[in-house]
Amino acid sequence: MKKLFTTLSNIWKIEDLRVRILNTLLFLLIYRVGSFIVLPGVSAAALDNQQAREGILGLLNMFAGGSFARASIFALGVMPYISASIVVQLLGIAVPYFQKMQKEGDSGRKKLTQLTRYLTVGITLLQAIGYVRTQITPEARLLAEPLFTISSMVILTAGTLFVMWLGEKITDKGIGNGISLIIMIGIIAQLPGAFITEFDSRLNGLGGIIPFLVELAALFFVIIFTILVVQGVRRIPVQYAKKIVGNKQYGGVRQYIPLKVNAAGVMPIIFAQALMFIPSTLGQFFPAAQGPVLASLSNYTSVAYNLTFAILIIAFTFFYTAITVNPVQMSDDMKKNGGFIPGIKPGKATGEYIDGVISKITLPGSIFLAMIAILPSFAIILGVNSNFAHFYGGTSLLILVGVVLDTLQQIESHLLMRHYDGLMKTGRLKGRTPIAADTGASGSVI
Known part of the structure; x- marks a missing residue:
């Protein structure tokens, strides 16, 4: 305290x-x-x-x-x-x-x-x-x-x-990303009402207090899993050559490039969700033309909706990672600063190695994102109130976790730049890119 x-x-x-x-x-x-x-x-x-x-x-x-x-x-x-x-x-x-x-x-x-x-x-x-x-x-x-x-x-x-x-x-x-914070504050505003509604429904005959406590425990573990996905990194070692200037030695130290498992942040979820609103929008304009396919894509508990949503998330994760993380630029920056990855030739070979690592970690990262995104549908099937189920993963939880962590990291950066302790007792928030090893790998959230 x-x-x-x-x-x-x-x-x-x-x-x-x-x-x-x-x-x-x-x-x-x-x-x-x-x-x-x-x-x-x-x-x-x-x-x-x-x-x-x-x-x-x-x-x-x-x-x-x-x-x-x-x-x-x-x-x-x-x-x-x-x-x-x-x-x-x-x-x-x-x-x-x-x-x-x-x-x-x-x-x-x-x-x-x-x-x-x-x-x-x-x-x-x-x-x-x-x-x-x-x-x-x-x-x-x-x-x-x-x-x-x-x-x-x-x-x-x-x-x-x-x-x-x-x-x-x-x-x-x-402080933080404005559009992300506006979406986040809207989501948080719905949490108290959803919590009270679910509590009342359980207390008044739908299983009692025990199922409600089980739901809270499940929600806790889902949040922990989401944080692990958002904060997970793959560290690539970078060795800097020694330089002797006068009587002083510079370089000769090993640092790391932290490549995030989810370098795209919450953008794939928001992009995919925006596209999934299109069927319901078309249904508003043309109610008479709403066929079974359009109706299924407008129902967020249907198999078609969740399968399409998951595929879009995976595709957008690769897309956004490709435009935010540039392996060629990272390789050039390392070469200019006298750095190299042990066992890998500087230049083109380094860029190809980093690109390969990014591809390998982005695939499981995108699949985990897709899994988290469709969890609310399973929560509804298991009897959780629809409003409260939105917080069991899905876009809501991913946005909340991603935006809160990003905002805390920005606050911590201000503290560390002025030689104050960070928000965590052990130092920087895990997953934050160290300033000395920043070679263009940092991602962005909306």
């Missing part, structure tokens, strides 16, 4: 870190307040939001922090922005023009960011139409058509853009 208070005191002493944390809390508070502001022209008392709390729409409601079911101005959350990011990154692989733009440095990234924003507007407008048509019943509408639909589309689009802006501000002036 004394260690905890000492760490909190050290955090408060660092002005830059203190300001960043306060800014982050302020921006998140603004987001949570906005999530309770109902769309103009909607009667909150007349809303029939039961459908929005179940199935795949319930998952979307969780990501939006409950805004989806409340018909809030932030009802669509940041998912349109995530979808736009997926499209732009896929274009960066398939279209030479966008590949060239990615290689232009800061100017190219600014152009891609601007394109992502424009695409977000288009996707949000389309989703707003489906949302107004399917989620807001005629009894809840206080304005006549077409004024209600047009005004709601504009406000929902503006709300998504404002949330996107809040996320960018958190990244720039706060």
Whole structure:
């Protein structure tokens, strides 16, 4: 306990870190307040939001922090922005023009960011139409058509853009990744209600307190397993040649490149989940054309949904790892600094060796991610309440674990740079890339 208070005191002493944390809390508070502001022209008392709390729409409601079911101005959350990011990154692989733009440095990234924003507007407008048509019943509408639909589309689009802006501000002036934190805070907001609902259902006849305690124990072990997957690393030894400058010796030490088993972070889960929302979105626009295949892909407990979801996660894990970890650049950086992997020739052979190691550890890492992602479906089959089951793995738990660990690592970096003890008594959080051995292997979370 004394260690905890000492760490909190050290955090408060660092002005830059203190300001960043306060800014982050302020921006998140603004987001949570906005999530309770109902769309103009909607009667909150007349809303029939039961459908929005179940199935795949319930998952979307969780990501939006409950805004989806409340018909809030932030009802669509940041998912349109995530979808736009997926499209732009896929274009960066398939279209030479966008590949060239990615290689232009800061100017190219600014152009891609601007394109992502424009695409977000288009996707949000389309989703707003489906949302107004399917989620807001005629009894809840206080304005006549077409004024209600047009005004709601504009406000929902503006709300998504404002949330996107809040996320960018958190990244720039706060601590952690803004978009990730916004999604995480929405998920955490649903946890107390889901916990109480599950406790009440068990206490009132569905097995009693013992099954509930078993569920909590299972949840604990799932969280531990998730942390192991997120934090797991494969260390590659790097030897640096000795240099004699005057009377001093430099180099001659062995360091390690920590390659993460899950170098892509939570991005594969978010990307795959965004694509899995497409069938339900199509079902909103064309209810009459919803066949058995579309209905199965809209049911997150079906075999088709979970199999497709798992395959997408594995594919996106390889894809995102390939664009964030560059073995050739790592090999060149080692060669410039006089480093080499024992037994491997510097240059091309080193790059091929690192690429082979990454491929070998990414496959089991992606399979573990897929296993964790589909665990909620098994929890529901075993009788766990659907809202509480979302925390037994799946996108929700992976985002929570990944974002919390990433934010803690950033806080620890601020402490260590100013010669304070880290958050853990034994030093750096396990899995963090040591500064001296940073050769471009660090991954990114949204």
